Amino acid sequence: MRLSWLSSNPVFRPLCPQAWQQKLCRGLAIAVLCLGLLLGQSSPAHASLNDDSFDGNIFALYAGNGSLVPPRVTLADSLKRQRPAILFFYLDDSRDSKQYASVVSQLQAFYGRAADFLPLSIDTLPLEGSPDLKDPAHYYKGFVPQTVIIDQSGKVVFDQSGVLALESVDDVLRKVFDLLPRSESVELKRRPLNEINIEITSEPQ
Numbered sequence: 688m689r690l691s692w693l694s695s696n697p698v699f700r701p702l703c704p705q706a707w708q709q710k711l712c713r714g715l716a717i718a719v720l721c722l723g724l725l726l727g728q729s730s731p732a733h734a735s736l737n738d739d740s741f742d743g744n745i746f747a748l749y750a751g752n753g754s755l756v757p758p759r760v761t762l763a764d765s766l767k768r769q770r771p772a773i774l775f776f777y778l779d780d781s782r783d784s785k786q787y788a789s790v791v792s793q794l795q796a797f798y799g800r801a802a803d804f805l806p807l808s809i810d811t812l813p814l815e816g817s818p819d820l821k822d823p824a825h826y827y828k829g830f831v832p833q834t835v836i837i838d839q840s841g842k843v844v845f846d847q848s849g850v851l852a853l854e855s856v857d858d859v860l861r862k863v864f865d866l867l868p869r870s871e872s873v874e875l876k877r878r879p880l881n882e883i884n885i886e887i888t889s890e891p892q
Contacts, residue, residue, distance in 0.1 A: 736749055736782070736785050736786060737782055737786075738782055739780050739781060739782050740780060741779055741780040742779070742780075742785075743779065744756060744779065745777065745779050745784055745785045745788045746788050746791070746792065746806065748785075748788075749785050749786075749788045749789060750788040750789045750791065750792035751792065752788075752792040752795065755791065755792065755795060755804060755806050756806050756808075758803070758804065758805040758806060758807070759803075760803050760805070761805075762774070762803075762805060762821055762822070762823050762837075763821040763822075764803075765803040765805070765837075766820075766821055766837070766841050769839045769840070769841075770801075770802060770803050770839065771798075771801070771802040771803070771836065771837065771838050771839055771860075771863050771864075772802065772803045772805060772836075772837045773794070773798070773802055773803070773804050773805065773834070773835070773836050773837075773856075773860075774805045774807060774823055774826060774833075774834070774835040774836075774837070775787075775791050775804070775805065775806040775807065775832060775833070775834055776807050776808075776809050776812075776823075776826075776827050776830075776831055776832060776833040776834075776835075777806060777807070777808060777809070777831050777832045778808060778809060778810065778831050779808065781831050781832070783831065783832055783849065783850050784831050784832045786850050787832040787850045787851070790850075790851065790852075790853050790856070791804070791806060793853055794853065794856055794857065794860070797857070797860075798860055798864070801864060802860070802863075805823065807823050807827075809827060809831060812824040812827055820841070826843070826846070828846070828848065830848040830849070831848075832848065832849065832850065833846070833847070833848045834846070834847055834848075834851060834856060836856070836859055836860065836863065838863050839863070844859060844862070844863060845859040854869065857869070
């Protein structure tokens with residue numbers, strides 16, 4: 688049987704490498720075009736500070752400090768070590784929590800070595816609360832954001848909801864750590880121990 692007619696038939700003629708490349712390029716171009724049309728029809732996701740949408744970790748997105756979550760210690764550990772604990776109850780899809788995230792980060796920059804910071808998403812808390820003083824759920828009052836400060840002795844010295852000014856929380860922490868008030872010193876400096884021995888590194892303003 689003679690097969691010479693196959694080589695002369697354009698349908699069965701083997702494609703040269705250049706022809707294969709052209710077909711491949713055309714196929715890829717069509718695929719990219721289709722993908723672009725599909726993506727263009729969907730609405731892009733944008734992180735927004737002023738809405739209640741979920742954008743991700745609010746401390747990483749809006750405070751530039753993703754290290755705050757999860758907390759490095761538990762409340763029980765903090766109380767056991769007799770270190771002040773600052774609890775922040777929040778939600779990632781809460782506008783107020785987003786706006787407050789930068790305040791929490793600034794406070795941690797000042798007090799992070801002396802106090803334990805515990806940002807706690809209320810999604811992780813039990814619905815029924817807790818009678819245990821070592822359980823953060825015991826202190827949650829049903830609003831976000833909520834800030835609770837527990838001093839070295841385990842006493843609640845501050846409990847307030849809403850987006851707070853940095854200064855209002857700082858004033859409480861200055862008392863907890865026995866620091867000079869802001870009116871006397873912008874920087875964090877210890878009070879004088881007595882008339883002779885002091886722990887001030889520069890002159891107050």
